[in-house]
Amino acid sequence: MANEVHSSASNASNSVILVVAWLGVGLPLAWGVALTVTKALALFR
């Protein structure tokens, strides 16, 4: 029982780390992509 609780807490913590890690690199990249696309629209105006 104690092992199961420990395992599920560990899985939850792993998932949080995974989400944080991907957000850490994904958000700056998404910001850069959004700005680039906005600027590129001038090409077709």
Next chain:
Amino acid sequence: MASLLSKERTIAGPGFNRWLIPPCALATHLCIGQAYALSVFNLPLTRELGITKSLPDDWKLTDLGWIFTIGIFVLGASAALFGKWVQSEGPRKSGFVAAVCWGVGFLIGALGIQLHQLWLVYLGYGVIGGCGLGIGYITPVSTLISWFPDRRGMATGMAIMGFGGGALVASPLSDILMHHFASPTSTGVASTWTTLGVIYLVMMLAGAFGYRVPAPGWKPEGWTPSNEKARTLVTTNNVTPASAMRTPQFWLLWVVLCLNVTAGIGVLGQASAMIQEVFKGTITPSAAAGFVGLLSLFNMAGRFLWASLSDKIGRKATYACFFTLGPALYALVPLGGKLGSVPLFVGCFCVILTMYGGGFSTIPAYLADVFGAKYVSAVHGRILTAWSAAGVFGPLLVNYIRQFQIEAGVPKYQAYNVTMYIMAGLLVVAFFANLAVRPVGDRFAERTEPQAQAGNPRPALAQR
């Protein structure tokens, strides 16, 4: 500290989620990808003394161009020189060294700007930062291939996509920081470099400490290496970096990478001027800047998409796509200019740039297929010298051909046509080099102990 960085300390425990490795790799590559955005500092650096206008003692653009050239040259040289060390010491130590080199390189460069000593900028950003570029570039490759033996292309493509995307983040971030730090007595570049150096150091260290290597014998659930054996060129043995360099396959792939990069880099450097001259009066400088941004975006996307596709169709077929589609598109570009069709012109270049990026991101998996995964970082490091060579030849080729055309009386808007046909020709040569890549001969495969004792080398390759 040394033990904290050792390879043994990075062996993942049971239940480790392999999807934690790509963000660590992206953290490294997003930071070093700043190199592609270095040009945003060019104009402010030409008026470091005059602030509002250049003074006679201010740095010239031609002097500043050397910062990037040295950086890219040192990237290739350090990747080749330290590839074996990166492989043996593991991703955490090499990621740590890359972070320190890249971050400290910025700080020394900032000091050079503050003191107006260009040699310090060359040393900081070019040499020390260049080492960070080279070591950082190859650091995640071997680790990703170990974690994703079932999707080598996608995994390395994801990391190398970060290198393409780094400029998309660095360029606007640098603009914001320069505006923030600018004052009547400063352009704000030195403070911007200091801030960037600290940001990159922290982000790359976070990536370095997140790296884990799989435990010996680990493989993805449900995956067996025999699935991969069905593929042509996929070797089951390993070739050491020194032996790899003695194979024709290494040099054929070197030519493939070099020509693919030469064709792309020549275009990237001239994109803004080219579209404005071809569509004179139609394309404004801000629209041209949008075009350059769009090319960076497609360069980045191609790194992920083509490398992922290579997992399905094979590496050789992927490069064959580059070298059949590429020449056709280069040949179409002059037509786009002649018809005055901006969408055709832009569309051709966007697809070309996906293949330029795809060439970078698919090569690690190609090398792992041909020479084995064991020494892939070291072999990859050595083949990156092709990038250094292309970084010099590509822009030179485009500039000289254009200049020659203009001096021969060709109108400016047509001066790029011959360049496009020459680029198409280079890709045709690359097509044949790729076609000539065959499985590596048995004699080059590294012998394992029992084989060496028995004196009976196993066949190096599993072929279809």
